[in-house]
Structures are given as C-alpha cells and as structure tokens.
Amino acid sequence: MAIYDDQNIFAKVLRGEIPSYKVYENEQTFAFLDIMPRSPGHTLVIPKAAVRGILDISADEFVEVARTTRRIALAAVSAFNAGGVIVQQFSEPASGQVVLHMHMHVMPMTAGIDLLPAQTRKEDPKVLEQHTTRLIAAIKEQMQRA
Template sequence: MTAYDPNNIFAKILRGEFPCYKVYEDEHVFAFLDMMPRVTGHTLVIPKVPARNILDVTAEDYAHVARGAHKIAAAAMKAFKADGITVQQFNEPAGGQVVFHLHMHVMPRHDGVAMLPPASRKEDAKVLEENAAKLIAALKAE
C-alpha cells in the first residue's frame, strides 16, 4: 500500500489551505460538504489524524469517523427532510477510493431520486452555503 500523502486535498482542507463548507468539527473529526455532491447535502466526514484509509487507521480513530458520520446522518435526515441515508467509504483504487485521506460519504436520500454520478458537476457556491447552514442548524438542534 502507498504511504499517506500529507498534500492530499483533504489534508490541505484540514490545515486551512483549501476552502470548504464546514458543517461540523470536534477534536477527532472534521465534516464538510462535498463540492461535487451526488445528492443535496452530500457531506464528507474525515479524521484529523493522517490516515490513507481503513487499512492504516487505528480502530479507535475509525470509530471517531463512524460516530461523526452517525451524527451527520441524523442531522441530515432532519435538515433535508430525507427518506433515508446512504453512507459510503472506499479503500484504495480498486475499492473506488479517489482521495487518499480516509473519509465517509453521508448522503441524504429521497425516494425516487437517483444519485448523480461521482464528480459529475460542481455545485453553485450559494447552494452549498445554504445547505451548510441547514445542516449546521440541524446539528445545533440536537
């Protein structure tokens, strides 16, 4: 397995070198909206520790990411009036991973609405701002 690259896009987001639409942060995880969402409210939850994927993270640090995804999922159900949630986590190129910093996708789903293909379009900044505000409000209400 290839070593962790500290210059991957998510590491840069964590260091504040690249902008994002942050919705949640604690001492272990950071969550932000995907700029190319497959659905409205598509959020990424990443660990603050450098981890390429599930294969090189400790179980404890992975559990923090899972707890973060759980928290985001509950808030996203309310914020986006979703009918369900899809959670995905990919590992290595053969497993579908594209960005090599461990991350979970949390995607609110609506009956009869298909997900867009990955990286198919960049969302408008105003829409991302509005969606971030909805999710942040739902997180504060919990």
C-alpha cells in the same frame, strides 16, 4: 500499505489551505460538504489523523469517525427531509477511492430521486452555503436534544 501523502486535497482542507463548507468539527474529526454532491447535503466526514483509509486507521480513530458520521447522517436526514441515507467508504484506488485520505460519504436520500453520478457537477456556491446553514442548524438542534 502505501505511504500517506500529506499533500492530498483533504489534508490541505484540514490545514486551511483550501476552503471548505464546514458543518462540524471536533478534536478528531472534520465534516464538510462535497462540492460535487451526489445528493443535496452530501457531506464528507474525515479523521484529522493522517490515514489513507479503513485499512490503516486505528480502531479508536475509526470509532470517532463513525460517531461523527452518525451525527451527520441524523442531521442530514432532518435538514433535507430525507427518507434515508447512504453511507459509503472506499479504501485504496482498487476500490474507487480518489482522494487518499480516509473519508466517509454521507448522502441523504429521498425515494424516487437517484444519486447524481460521482464527480460530474460542481454545485453552485450559494446552494452549498444554504446547505451548510441547514446542516449546522440541524446538528445544533440534535446536540441540544441529546
């Protein structure tokens, strides 16, 4: 397995060197909006551990990523009045992984509206701020009910 590069963009986000639209964080995971979303509310869930993908993450760390991914998926469906959600994970360049830090894509979906092509359009920062607010509110509501 290839070596983890601690200069990748998500490692820099975790260290606060690059700003992000954070929607959720706990001891082991961090979730933030994709700045080039394929659907409104497209969120990335990453482990805080320095791992490239599913091939080198520990089972315990992966369980925490999965828990956070589920939390974000439920909140995103609620916040964006979506009919469903796509969850994707790519590991290693041969699979299409671009940023070599483990991440899960959570994309709320509405029937009849296709995903935008990957990495084609940066979203307006004001829209991302609005989406961040909506997701945070939905996550808080979800946690209060639990």
